[in-house]
Amino acid sequence: MNSAGVGNVRGTSDPGKPGGVRISRFLGRPIVNSNADNLTVPQFGPPMRPAPTQDTVDLRRLLIALWRRKWLIVGATVIGMLIAYAIVSRLTPQYTARASVMLDPRTVQVVTSDEIISDLTLNNSVVDTELAVLRSNLLLEQVIASFGPGELDPIDPANDPPGLLSRLRGAIGLGGSGGGAEGASAPITQEERRMRRLLVSMRRKVTVWREGQSYLLSIGVTTTDAVLSKEIANRIAETYISSQIEQRSATIRSASSFLTERVEEIRASVEAAEAAVEEFRRSQLETAGVSAETLEQQLLELSSQVSVAKADLASVKSRFDRIQTLIDAEGIEAASELLSSPLVVALREQLLALRREDADLATRLGPEHPQRQRLQAQIDAIVEDLAAEVRKIVAGLRNDAEVAQIRSESLESSLSEIEERAGAMSRSSLELRQLEREAEAIRSIYQMMLERLNETRSVEQLQRADARMVNTAQVPGAPSAPRTTLFSVLGGTVGFMIGVIAALAGAISTRGFNRASEIERSFGITVLTSLPLGAWRSLRGMQKSIQKLPYQPFADRLRILRENIRPRHISGTQRTVLITSSVPGEGKTTTAVGLATVEGLAHRRCVLLDFDLRRSNLGRELEYDPQGGGDLTALLRGECNVEAAVHRVDPFGFDLITTRGRNPQLIDDTSVERLREVIKDLESRYEMVIVDTPPVLLVADTLTLVGLIDTVLMVVKQTTTRRNAVQDTLRTVEDAGARSIGLVMSMVDSRDEQETYGTSGDYSYANR
Numbered sequence: 001m002n003s004a005g006v007g008n009v010r011g012t013s014d015p016g017k018p019g020g021v022r023i024s025r026f027l028g029r030p031i032v033n034s035n036a037d038n039l040t041v042p043q044f045g046p047p048m049r050p051a052p053t054q055d056t057v058d059l060r061r062l063l064i065a066l067w068r069r070k071w072l073i074v075g076a077t078v079i080g081m082l083i084a085y086a087i088v089s090r091l092t093p094q095y096t097a098r099a100s101v102m103l104d105p106r107t108v109q110v111v112t113s114d115e116i117i118s119d120l121t122l123n124n125s126v127v128d129t130e131l132a133v134l135r136s137n138l139l140l141e142q143v144i145a146s147f148g149p150g151e152l153d154p155i156d157p158a159n160d161p162p163g164l165l166s167r168l169r170g171a172i173g174l175g176g177s178g179g180g181a182e183g184a185s186a187p188i189t190q191e192e193r194r195m196r197r198l199l200v201s202m203r204r205k206v207t208v209w210r211e212g213q214s215y216l217l218s219i220g221v222t223t224t225d226a227v228l229s230k231e232i233a234n235r236i237a238e239t240y241i242s243s244q245i246e247q248r249s250a251t252i253r254s255a256s257s258f259l260t261e262r263v264e265e266i267r268a269s270v271e272a273a274e275a276a277v278e279e280f281r282r283s284q285l286e287t288a289g290v291s292a293e294t295l296e297q298q299l300l301e302l303s304s305q306v307s308v309a310k311a312d313l314a315s316v317k318s319r320f321d322r323i324q325t326l327i328d329a330e331g332i333e334a335a336s337e338l339l340s341s342p343l344v345v346a347l348r349e350q351l352l353a354l355r356r357e358d359a360d361l362a363t364r365l366g367p368e369h370p371q372r373q374r375l376q377a378q379i380d381a382i383v384e385d386l387a388a389e390v391r392k393i394v395a396g397l398r399n400d401a402e403v404a405q406i407r408s409e410s411l412e413s414s415l416s417e418i419e420e421r422a423g424a425m426s427r428s429s430l431e432l433r434q435l436e437r438e439a440e441a442i443r444s445i446y447q448m449m450l451e452r453l454n455e456t457r458s459v460e461q462l463q464r465a466d467a468r469m470v471n472t473a474q475v476p477g478a479p480s481a482p483r484t485t486l487f488s489v490l491g492g493t494v495g496f497m498i499g500v501i502a503a504l505a506g507a508i509s510t511r512g513f514n515r516a517s518e519i520e521r522s523f524g525i526t527v528l529t530s531l532p533l534g535a536w537r538s539l540r541g542m543q544k545s546i547q548k549l550p551y552q553p554f555a556d557r558l559r560i561l562r563e564n565i566r567p568r569h570i571s572g573t574q575r576t577v578l579i580t581s582s583v584p585g586e587g588k589t590t591t592a593v594g595l596a597t598v599e600g601l602a603h604r605r606c607v608l609l610d611f612d613l614r615r616s617n618l619g620r621e622l623e624y625d626p627q628g629g630g631d632l633t634a635l636l637r638g639e640c641n642v643e644a645a646v647h648r649v650d651p652f653g654f655d656l657i658t659t660r661g662r663n664p665q666l667i668d669d670t671s672v673e674r675l676r677e678v679i680k681d682l683e684s685r686y687e688m689v690i691v692d693t694p695p696v697l698l699v700a701d702t703l704t705l706v707g708l709i710d711t712v713l714m715v716v717k718q719t720t721t722r723r724n725a726v727q728d729t730l731r732t733v734e735d736a737g738a739r740s741i742g743l744v745m746s747m748v749d750s751r752d753e754q755e756t757y758g759t760s761g762d763y764s765y766a767n768r
Contacts, residue, residue: 065514066503068749073499080495081488088487093479096222097229099237100471103130103215122215130467131217134208134240137199142243143235144198154225155201156194206236216470226476233473244465252456259453266446273439280432295422302415309411313404320397327394332387339393347386354379512719513726516745519716522723523730523743528564528713529557530745531591539621542590543597543652550601553750558591558598561744562688565711576679576689578709579744580702580733582725583695586717587746589618592692600653605686607646609679610658611705612694613666619658622649631660635678636670642681655686667701676708696729707737714741718748 066073103122133139144152153159188196207220221233326334358375365372513519516527532553536542546555565577577595581588592608599606610618610632618624624631628644635645635657646655659666667675682689691709693702706712712733716726733741 062504065506066500069499069503069506072503072506073496076499076502077492077496080498081492083495084491085484085488087491088482088484091482092224094222094224094481095226095229095476096220096480097226097233097473097476098218098220098471099233099469099473100211100216100218101237101240101467102470103127103217103467127210127215127217131208131210134217134219134236135203135206139236139239139243140199140202140206141195142239143232144195144202146235146239147231151228151231152198154228155198155205155223157197157201158194202232206232217467219473221473222480230473230475237469237472241465241467241469244467248465252459256453256456259449259456263446263449263453266442266449269442270439270446273435273442277432277435277439280435295418299415299418299422302411302418306408306411306415309404309408313401313408316397316401316404320394320401323394323397327390332390333383339390341389341393344386344389344393347382347389351379351382351386354382512721512723513716513745514719519726519743519745523727525730525741525743527716527745528742529561530718530748531557531561531587531594532750533718533747539590539593539618542594546594546597547601547652554594555598558594561591561595561713562598565713565742575683575687576691576709577711577713578691578693578702578705579713579715580693580729581695581715581717582697582721582729584615584698586695586715586721588695588715589616589692591713591715591744591746592690593618593622596649596654596656596690597652599688599690600649603653604688606653606688606690607655607657607682607686608649609682609689609691610656611667611701612692613659613701614662614664614694614699616658616662616692618656618692619660622647622656624656624658624660626657632657633659633663633666636666636674638674642678642685667704672704672708675705679708696732697725703732703736706733707739710739712738712741713744715744715746717746720747 103126205222207222209218209220210216211218219233219236221229221236223229223232323339354375358372358379361369361372361375367373513522516530519525519527534542534545534554536545542554545552546558549555579588579592579595589612596606596608608618610616612618624647626645626647628640628646630640630644632645634640635642642657645657647657649656679689679691691705693699693705696702696714714726714729714733730741
């Protein structure tokens with residue numbers, strides 16, 4: 001047959017070189033300078049620009065590939081969660097209880113003296129030290145000792161079931177008491193072994209930490225017993241606080257004992273010093289006859305008396321001298337005015353009265369008058385009495401002055417004597433004063449120590465710890481470990497990551513082709529069309545879907561395929577199409593039936609010739625039952641004509657010729673000339689003859705028919721058909737004498753269709 005409408009270029013090859021360069025005829029617009037392995041495609045029609053090579057990662061397509069494998073990711077996530085849940089469910093629940101203590105720098109100032117024991121000056125180093133104390137062996141040993149027998153059995157490693165390592169050691173004879181050389185040199189009692197086990201176990205189960213930068217210390221205990229976790233946490237906090245109080249009390253008791261002994265020693269020293277002072281005073285009194293205090297008192301009294309005597313003497317002498325001076329100067333009568341004696345005052349008054357009377361008479365009487373003579377005699381008598389009285393008083397003053405002089409001299413003499421005695425006693429009292437100073441110093445020390453002792457005894461009853469409990473541990477309501485939800489989520493996350501990695505690996509390392517452009521870049525062949533994956537389950541379902549929605553994407557792609565294989569410049573020359581694939585399951589039969597259905601619905605004469613003689617189900621699917629009673633076997637053997645073997649597939653408008661049963665030997669039993677005659681006869685009757693053949697790489701029947709058909713369409717399933725399978729199929733078909741070859745990508749994901757063509761719905765112009 002003439003195939004000039006498609007191309008008539010013969011291929012050449014170099015058989016001496018494996019996979020040598022070969023020139024073939026391919027249908028459509030070939031891509032020049034292809035990257036196909038050892039394949040070179042000749043020019044056919046207008047040249048097509050080579051598809052660009054994509055070296056970058058298409059993130060959108062990668063996400064689409066992940067979405068396609070979403071059930072793989074979901075399944076891996078669910079499996080990861082189930083595995084994690086199963087593992088966690090087999091673990092023994094752990095319960096964590098937490099108690100909190102606060103380091104309190106505040107002090108209660110009951111006494112005003114210095115502290116016996118200073119309080120903590122809190123800083124980071126002190127807080128770290130207190131954290132170490134909470135986990136110290138001594139504290140934990142006190143906590144262990146506070147529990148009764150058997151109460152700590154849940155955390156005793158001796159009660160745990162033997163692990164795999166212990167069983168292996170026992171099996172090979174390495175088990176034993178574990179005492180070794182240490183046990184031989186230092187025997188350990190059962191109680192000591194138990195204490196060591198519990199101590200190691202408790203250190204593992206107790207966690208102590210600081211809450212941020214605060215002075216709050218938290219104590220966490222994790223065991224398999226919720227109540228025991230609570231008890232251990234509270235016991236640790238209580239023991240820590242009580243140990244602080246006990247340490248303070250012990251220190252104060254030690255200080256009190258020291259102060260008591262010291263006070264007794266100083267008391268003895270005070271008594272000895274005071275006794276020495278008293279003894280010295282007694283000997284001094286015996287020697288001086290009077291005590292220093294008495295002598296000092298006498299000295300003070302005599303000094304006072306001497307001063308008084310001298311003052312009296314000066315006063316008496318001054319008065320006497322003034323009166324005597326006035327008598328000598330003006331007479332006794334003038335001196336009487338200085339005297340305050342009642343008699344002198346009375347005499348002066350009488351004298352004044354008589355003189356007034358005389359002065360009055362002098363105005364009337366002369367000096368010789370008897371009355372005046374008599375009055376003058378009275379005046380003279382009074383003057384004489386006044387002089388006598390003044391002389392008497394002056395004599396008394398003289399006597400008083402002499403007595404005062406004598407008394408003053410006597411007192412001064414006594415004062416001098418006592419001063420001499422006081423000086424002598426003062427000189428002998430230097431040693432006494434030294435003894436008194438020593439006694440006073442010892443007495444001061446004694447007083448201070450006695451006060452400190454009393455304060456220490458008082459403070460002992462007021463001791464408080466540097467920490468206080470602010471949060472008591474409670475019985476945990478739920479296990480703290482294993483955290484089923486968290487581990488399940490973690491397992492799901494790991495499963496999700498594994499699923500994503502597997503999906504990415506599957507998307508990146510796919511064995512086949514994801515897009516038609518990949519085939520074109522690999523083999524330099526234009527893909528005639530890409531058929532989307534349909535939702536039907538059978539060939540009948542596919543045909544009904546095309547009949548119901550004639551303009552759906554699948555039907556339109558079949559029309560595109562029909563137009564691509566139909567010659568555009570010579571009519572009626574390319575009528576036979578062979579549809580095959582590399583391996584089964586790639587959709588070649590669906591493509592053949594769909595193409596025939598589209599032709600039939602377009603009212604074109606079309607026949608579908610089924611040469612898949614081993615696994616074909618077309619007869620059963622399309623209810624093959626020709627009225628003439630023949631079939632393909634009879635037709636090829638010449639037992640019937642074409643009309644007898646044809647079955648009309650209604651209501652889809654195309655004819656079907658197949659076998660009534662499987663006949664794998666039919667091609668081998670039929671000559672090539674007979675096959676050519678039958679095909680030529682069908683070409684004269686139909687506008688298109690579609691031949692469905694078995695996979696090329698599995699069955700050789702297709703190779704017998706390749707040279708008899710105008711066009712070979714090879715179906716490639718998206719992401720499934722291996723690249724090397726496509727290459728081997730192309731070479732095999734070419735070697736079999738194929739006139740022209742075209743490629744069809746089948747079962748394309750509709751999401752790729754949306755990405756490429758923008759829609760996957762019905763794009764019909766019919767009335768809706």
